Amino acid sequence: MNGIPAQRSTSPSSLTQAGSRTAGTCPSCGSTRLTALAMTLTDGTPVRFSSCHECEHRTWVHDGGELEFTDVLARATKVKV
Ligand SMILES: [Zn+2]
Structure with a gap:
């Protein structure tokens, strides 16, 4: 008797996953399954990249x-001289 109710989610992908910030919705298909990450382009421009x-x-x-x-x-393809 540990007092912890067995209410594990049966869903394979939890919506409450920690650490993954949502990037809104996909402008193309409306999905919310986006991966967002910060990156810097070759010319030094900081951007947020998101992929559906x-x-x-x-x-x-x-x-x-x-x-x-x-x-x-x-x-990104600017050639360094
Ligand atoms: Zn999409």
Whole structure:
């Protein structure tokens, strides 16, 4: 008798997972299964990258604004001289 009720979730993916900050919803499919992580582009621009698990839509946000994919590519592939 340990007093702990057996109420383990049967759901494989808990919505209350600690450590994973939600990145809102996917602008493409509306899913909330996004992975968000902070990263810095090659030119030093700090961005928040989020990737959708459902449709693999990816977004980069800088200063509250979404960056164009081509813009990210341009910054990320800048050749160091
Ligand atoms: Zn999506």
